Amino acid sequence: MAKLRRAITIALLAVSSPWLYDRYLALSGILAQRPGKLVEVNSFNSLEVKFQDKVRNCEDMILVEEKGVALLSCDPGRDKWNTVMGTFTDDNRTGESSGIWIYDYSSTDTLTRLDISSWASHLDFHPLGLELDASTSTLYIVNHARSGSAIEIFTVDWDTSAATHVKTFKHSLLHAPNALEILGEGTGKLYVSNDHAIVAAVSPLLSQIETFSGAPGGSVVYIDINAPETAQVVARVPFANGVKILNSTHLAVASSAKAGVYFYKINPDYTLTFTNLVRTPSTADNLSVDSNGKLLIAGHPFAPALMEVAKGRAGCDPNGTVEEKKACGCEAPSWVGEWSEDEGLKTLLMSKGQDEEGNGICASSTAVRDVQRGIGFVSMLYGRGIGVFKV
Numbered sequence: 573m574a575k576l577r578r579a580i581t582i583a584l585l586a587v588s589s590p591w592l593y594d595r596y597l598a599l600s601g602i603l604a605q606r607p608g609k610l611v612e613v614n615s616f617n618s619l620e621v622k623f624q625d626k627v628r629n630c631e632d633m634i635l636v637e638e639k640g641v642a643l644l645s646c647d648p649g650r651d652k653w654n655t656v657m658g659t660f661t662d663d664n665r666t667g668e669s670s671g672i673w674i675y676d677y678s679s680t681d682t683l684t685r686l687d688i689s690s691w692a693s694h695l696d697f698h699p700l701g702l703e704l705d706a707s708t709s710t711l712y713i714v715n716h717a718r719s720g721s722a723i724e725i726f727t728v729d730w731d732t733s734a735a736t737h738v739k740t741f742k743h744s745l746l747h748a749p750n751a752l753e754i755l756g757e758g759t760g761k762l763y764v765s766n767d768h769a770i771v772a773a774v775s776p777l778l779s780q781i782e783t784f785s786g787a788p789g790g791s792v793v794y795i796d797i798n799a800p801e802t803a804q805v806v807a808r809v810p811f812a813n814g815v816k817i818l819n820s821t822h823l824a825v826a827s828s829a830k831a832g833v834y835f836y837k838i839n840p841d842y843t844l845t846f847t848n849l850v851r852t853p854s855t856a857d858n859l860s861v862d863s864n865g866k867l868l869i870a871g872h873p874f875a876p877a878l879m880e881v882a883k884g885r886a887g888c889d890p891n892g893t894v895e896e897k898k899a900c901g902c903e904a905p906s907w908v909g910e911w912s913e914d915e916g917l918k919t920l921l922m923s924k925g926q927d928e929e930g931n932g933i934c935a936s937s938t939a940v941r942d943v944q945r946g947i948g949f950v951s952m953l954y955g956r957g958i959g960v961f962k963v
């Protein structure tokens with residue numbers, strides 16, 4: 573009996589040890605960056621936070637370099653309603669600065685809110701990932717609406733900074749949409765990531781177990797808005813997050829659970845073939861590619877701090893009591909890295925978080941860089957303002 577038990581134990585250890593080793597790699601990185609241990613890194617020529625009093629909780633950001641503007645998706649309402657982290661309160665105000673902002677960084681250095689008020693559901697708008705098809709000025713935005721997660725499609729009129737709602741797109745394969753990427757201009761073909769198999773709305777506990785176990789519950793779905801019946805799951809990734817086309821042949825997918833970036837070869841039928849995984853010293857949230865083909869990765873070096881902030885936010889009121897104001901803080905650290913095949917992975921920024929005045933970068937979710945103009949930005953999932961750096 574004892575022998576049998578030992579044999580079973582050994583067999584179990586043998587099958588689980590690659591898994592244990594994998595989790596050890598992910599968790600030891602996290603522990604090395606716990607508060608008090610984290611060593612700050614700043615490789616930029618300058619770094620400042622702007623617009624602290626104008627926007628907060630900006631998750632995603634894209635550059636429209638031809639116009640010298642960046643589009644930001646910001647949602648103060650995330651404090652009270654977060655389908656990824658599992659915050660669900662009845663407070664359905666989305667917040668004064670919720671929505672898409674156009675940041676003119678090349679000439680006027682101003683923020684203008686994209687006017688979507690002609691859309692009947694504009695008050696149920698919790699924007700996350702966004703992507704622009706510049707050829708048709710079509711904006712695709714993941715909306716974690718209370719009425720159900722969907723992709724909202726808009727046409728942008730740059731002259732009036734207004735957008736017309738075209739449609740709300742839902743699909744059974746998009747049960748937990750997070751990021752999206754456009755495939756070919758004007759085609760309506762997309763890759764969309766689902767962050768989890770089990771969403772927090774169904775079971776917060778199982779959703780977290782899924783995250784920490786590193787189980788490949790997230791997915792990447794290929795979808796053609798004009799032929800939804802052809803949609804298919806093309807990859808399975810633990811906590812799939814940012815999705816970005818790297819070049820004409822390869823796609824990168826960030827994993828917030830593995831702590832790394834998965835690379836895939838894109839096949840002619842849009843299916844994906846896994847090629848390799850690059851581990852990152854921080855969970856990887858969102859991705860962007862600059863005009864030199866370098867991949868920028870932003871993420872959260874100490875996930876427990878991020879979860880703490882997310883949890884506390886349900887009680888945040890910037891105009892409230894001392895306690896309620898404190899809940900609006902953002903002490904979660906940030907990491908920004910860049911990767912290229914030739915130079916490998918480099919850390920550009922490691923930061924402890926934001927202080928009460930809104931200085932410092934916290935909870936970084938996306939980094940973008942305009943190489944020509946030598947400027948870049950870091951968005952902060954739970955921070956105030958946006959980080960602006962000079963390279």
Ligand SMILES: *C1O[C@H](CO)[C@@H](O)[C@H](O)[C@H]1NC(C)=O
Pocket residue numbers: 631632633634700701702703750751752753813814815816857858859860938
């Ligand atoms: C992340 O980045 C991709 C590519 O830049 C973008 O399409 C996506 O919507 C972003 N958002 C999220 C939530 O990861």
Ligand SMILES: *[C@@H]1O[C@H](CO)[C@@H](O)[C@H](O)[C@H]1NC(C)=O
Pocket residue numbers: 664695696718
């Ligand atoms: C918010 O909740 C109130 C009260 O339940 C409701 O009347 C209102 O329509 C809701 N607003 C949105 C945008 O869902």
Ligand SMILES: *[C@@H]1O[C@H](CO)[C@@H](O)[C@H](O)[C@H]1NC(C)=O
Pocket residue numbers: 668890891
């Ligand atoms: C806080 O107060 C300011 C000034 O009174 C007001 O403009 C703003 O809307 C308030 N914000 C919230 C979240 O209540």
Ligand SMILES: *[C@@H]1O[C@H](CO)[C@@H](O)[C@H](O)[C@H]1NC(C)=O
Pocket residue numbers: 818819820821822835913
């Ligand atoms: C695209 O990037 C991958 C990964 O770095 C690389 O192996 C491949 O050769 C690149 N393809 C092209 C066409 O540059």
